[in-house]
Amino acid sequence: MDFEALKKYSALHPKPARLTLQYGTAGFRSKAEQLDHVMFRMGLLAALRSRATGSTIGVMVTASHNPEEDNGVKLVDPLGEMLHPSWEEYATQLANAEEQDLQKTLTEICQKAAVNQQKDASVFIGRDTRPSSKKLSQAVIDGVSVLGGQYHDYGLVTTPQLHYVVCCQNTRGQYGKPTLEGYYQKLSKAFMELIKKSPGSGEGQRHLKIDCANGIGALKLSEMQPYLPKEVLVHIYNDGTKEKLNHLCGADFVKVHQKPPKGLDMKPNERCCSFDGDADRIVYYYTDTAGHFHLIDGDKIATLISIFLKELLAKVGQTLKMAVIQTAYANGSSTRYLEETLQVPVHCVKTGVKHLHHKAQEFDIGVYFEANGHGTVLFSKAAENTIRQLAKDEKDDAKREAAKVLENLIDLINQTVGDAISDMLVIEAILSLKGLTVHQWDAFYTDFPNRLLKVQVADRQVIDTTDAERRAVTPPGLQEKIDALVKKYKFSRAFVRPSGTEDVVRIYAEADTQENADALAHEVSLAVYHLAGGRGAPPQPL
Numbered sequence: 001m002d003f004e005a006l007k008k009y010s011a012l013h014p015k016p017a018r019l020t021l022q023y024g025t026a027g028f029r030s031k032a033e034q035l036d037h038v039m040f041r042m043g044l045l046a047a048l049r050s051r052a053t054g055s056t057i058g059v060m061v062t063a064s065h066n067p068e069e070d071n072g073v074k075l076v077d078p079l080g081e082m083l084h085p086s087w088e089e090y091a092t093q094l095a096n097a098e099e100q101d102l103q104k105t106l107t108e109i110c111q112k113a114a115v116n117q118q119k120d121a122s123v124f125i126g127r128d129t130r131p132s133s134k135k136l137s138q139a140v141i142d143g144v145s146v147l148g149g150q151y152h153d154y155g156l157v158t159t160p161q162l163h164y165v166v167c168c169q170n171t172r173g174q175y176g177k178p179t180l181e182g183y184y185q186k187l188s189k190a191f192m193e194l195i196k197k198s199p200g201s202g203e204g205q206r207h208l209k210i211d212c213a214n215g216i217g218a219l220k221l222s223e224m225q226p227y228l229p230k231e232v233l234v235h236i237y238n239d240g241t242k243e244k245l246n247h248l249c250g251a252d253f254v255k256v257h258q259k260p261p262k263g264l265d266m267k268p269n270e271r272c273c274s275f276d277g278d279a280d281r282i283v284y285y286y287t288d289t290a291g292h293f294h295l296i297d298g299d300k301i302a303t304l305i306s307i308f309l310k311e312l313l314a315k316v317g318q319t320l321k322m323a324v325i326q327t328a329y330a331n332g333s334s335t336r337y338l339e340e341t342l343q344v345p346v347h348c349v350k351t352g353v354k355h356l357h358h359k360a361q362e363f364d365i366g367v368y369f370e371a372n373g374h375g376t377v378l379f380s381k382a383a384e385n386t387i388r389q390l391a392k393d394e395k396d397d398a399k400r401e402a403a404k405v406l407e408n409l410i411d412l413i414n415q416t417v418g419d420a421i422s423d424m425l426v427i428e429a430i431l432s433l434k435g436l437t438v439h440q441w442d443a444f445y446t447d448f449p450n451r452l453l454k455v456q457v458a459d460r461q462v463i464d465t466t467d468a469e470r471r472a473v474t475p476p477g478l479q480e481k482i483d484a485l486v487k488k489y490k491f492s493r494a495f496v497r498p499s500g501t502e503d504v505v506r507i508y509a510e511a512d513t514q515e516n517a518d519a520l521a522h523e524v525s526l527a528v529y530h531l532a533g534g535r536g537a538p539p540q541p542l
């Protein structure tokens, strides 16, 4: 390590005194002006991680659905997964080291993680469309360079595209070509193969309106359009030319407010969807003829995909082990439908994509989605090989054809991470093959009325949870109080947990009616306020 150069460059990216940030569920996120030193240091860390793994590491500059003024950064591990938890810790230490301790902290990390400093380092960098992203990604490049690492700057990409190219690079092209063109070609080819066999629905069914949150999704989807068959009539809204990123639009806005985004005119029964700011989440929705808004969230997306996969597995006659992975935020009605009607095993894990991804790897086919629309499907290597073999050699025509559909699905799905573009194409292909309207899809089951609230407390870490975050262990008395409140309502459930991305405690409640779900959520939020050190005025009823 050239400590003189490090000192010199670090001085160009100084850390504001006393500022501490944490590498959380979604990496670092903060106001953009606080992040220059974090970016430089994540460039350093990516170079070390690359040396430690002997692989290319990704760095994505984005704050996803946060306001345009924010920014953030996430590291991508060799196969396109989220950064390993032990390194999240190093990331936090490095970001918070005072200037004079930087060298010491780096040396310590190298020792703890057994980094061979002689090895080559290679880092792929991408960024979203925020005004601050260009400059911040330059700080990442400075960090990589000062440690003698090589970098490839992909410029403007969606988060899942960066995960994809990292995986392609480290699998030596097995997963695909590590270029955007390679991504467009692989996905569009698989998509075209899939919809070839669709029964040819009417023109009206082919339209899809997409709210791109005024973000990167609009740019990349337009870039992909020439690769898609002309039967797909995709209409891009909120493309970022007029309005602010994520402002009153995007997947998070639609999910949280349960209403349509600004800037997209919806006619009754038209199929619409929203991406988030870095295009790794997607939710669908429509309004019915009575003008009611219907949200089709990640749970219903997981259900649609599971139904389709289950049918195909039955056709190919393979007993591959399939499971759906959810978090506690999954609507209880979706869990019940999956377990009881579809007879698919469901597992509940802690909030955060890495937990879902990890669990999904235990199965031949693991379908995972957060209710907010982040998700994908993982196929084990063995399952993938079986399917590809059957698609090639199976003598029985029906079985072989079903295996081919599965094979194309494997190629269409971005298995590295949830991907709005890829998920959208998967959903569109399934709806088209099954001849389903958005209304029919929505009717698989009816969501239980629910409410998500947040409460400010002095220190949200006083709440500790267990059982995939569904029960609070501390502070004393809180869980007993929640249990007593839940008993007052029919078909009810409630839980609380400290957010990993915001300084709040989240409260979730379900009950038989919307009024009851609202009332239960409110009463639980009061319990949190009183027992967990509420800050400011007590929560008011809705």
Ligand SMILES: CC(=O)N[C@H]1[C@@H](OP(=O)(O)O)O[C@H](CO)[C@@H](O)[C@@H]1O
Pocket (backbone or CB within 6 Å): 025, 026, 064, 329, 351, 352, 353, 370, 372, 498, 499, 500, 501, 502, 506
């Ligand atoms: C209830 C909810 O939607 N929580 C989100 C949110 O996490 P919190 O830890 O709840 O702040 O942001 C995460 C990162 O985007 C996402 O994985 C998660 O699902």
Ligand SMILES: [Mg+2]
Pocket (backbone or CB within 6 Å): 064, 065, 276, 277, 278, 279, 280, 281
């Ligand atoms: Mg996102």
